[in-house]
Amino acid sequence: MGAQDQASPKPGTPRRVLVTGGAGFIGSHLVEQLLKLGDRVSVIDNLSTGRIENLSAVRDRIRFIEASVSDGLPQLEHTQFDEVYHLAAAVGVELVLDDPVGSIRSNVIETDEVLRYALDHGKSRVLIASSSEVYGKPGTSVFSEDDDLLLGPTTMTRWSYAHAKALDEHLAMGYAQQYGLDALCCRFFNTVGPRQVGRYGMVLPRFVQAAYENSPLRVYGDGSQTRCFCDGRDVAHALPMLMRSESRQHRVYNLGSDRPIAIHDLAEMVITTLGSKSSIEHIPYEQAYPKGFEDLRHRKPDLDRVRAAIGFSPSYTLNQTILDLHETMMSSHKLDGGRA
Numbered sequence: 033m034g035a036q037d038q039a040s041p042k043p044g045t046p047r048r049v050l051v052t053g054g055a056g057f058i059g060s061h062l063v064e065q066l067l068k069l070g071d072r073v074s075v076i077d078n079l080s081t082g083r084i085e086n087l088s089a090v091r092d093r094i095r096f097i098e099a100s101v102s103d104g105l106p107q108l109e110h111t112q113f114d115e116v117y118h119l120a121a122a123v124g125v126e127l128v129l130d131d132p133v134g135s136i137r138s139n140v141i142e143t144d145e146v147l148r149y150a151l152d153h154g155k156s157r158v159l160i161a162s163s164s165e166v167y168g169k170p171g172t173s174v175f176s177e178d179d180d181l182l183l184g185p186t187t188m189t190r191w192s193y194a195h196a197k198a199l200d201e202h203l204a205m206g207y208a209q210q211y212g213l214d215a216l217c218c219r220f221f222n223t224v225g226p227r228q229v230g231r232y233g234m235v236l237p238r239f240v241q242a243a244y245e246n247s248p249l250r251v252y253g254d255g256s257q258t259r260c261f262c263d264g265r266d267v268a269h270a271l272p273m274l275m276r277s278e279s280r281q282h283r284v285y286n287l288g289s290d291r292p293i294a295i296h297d298l299a300e301m302v303i304t305t306l307g308s309k310s311s312i313e314h315i316p317y318e319q320a321y322p323k324g325f326e327d328l329r330h331r332k333p334d335l336d337r338v339r340a341a342i343g344f345s346p347s348y349t350l351n352q353t354i355l356d357l358h359e360t361m362m363s364s365h366k367l368d369g370g371r372a
Contacts, residue, residue, distance in 0.1 A: 053120030055082030061268035076104035221288025255296025263348035
């Protein structure tokens, strides 16, 4: 049985799909996209970083299990899925620095649980959400999937997330090689947008909330470091396309935008887009992260592989993402009422 046959249900039969972390900001957009495609969707999320409100529009159309992945999988009662999207993870710089042990356990052990479940229940096709962090600090201006990885020392907590996500990829590739599981990994690059929160150090929602309140936007370092920001809705649209692509041959894909912007310029864009009276305040890294943090100057993905597979091209502009993120943050009462 080929990979495409393995993951495709009989004609006219909806796909059975599992999304872990489906109440998160990317996961909830993915759930909506899968429902638009006519799939039957189950979600596991312990709501540690996700929010049930993110699924309010589709709550009655999905099966939702509030649990960690390891506790939620047994509740599926041996359901066989055509596809599994594993997005559940411990994310965010502050969370990783505050709880490195818990983050490593969550990111590695639960990935193994998902892969084992998929293998034991019909060999579902599996997509593992990875991160651009796995590249470490290679010193190249553009990151390609086959590049060597250069990770920082294990004595610096900041790199524990990168090591854990790299191990996730090794697990996925190991299950594919050793057991024939159809698995692929997507390395997300700075995904942002509606439903994202700044609680764990996510830069854009922090900027948007500060701009709304006319408070200073805190830029770490000199702000000349560059990143490429992609809307989570574009990512959510791409994931099923990649999972189901007939031209998919590789097992690791970069996914994001390749249009860099300096963080100081991002702060200025947020202020201008929202008509804020905020100023910009530069904070030294040692003050922002007393536990230690090593930042990269530039991070930009090579998108040739994903473009060849599915013709990927982000459709949301960064200005539109800022406006939509601001609107959803207000509606969910994440912002204090009234302008200062």
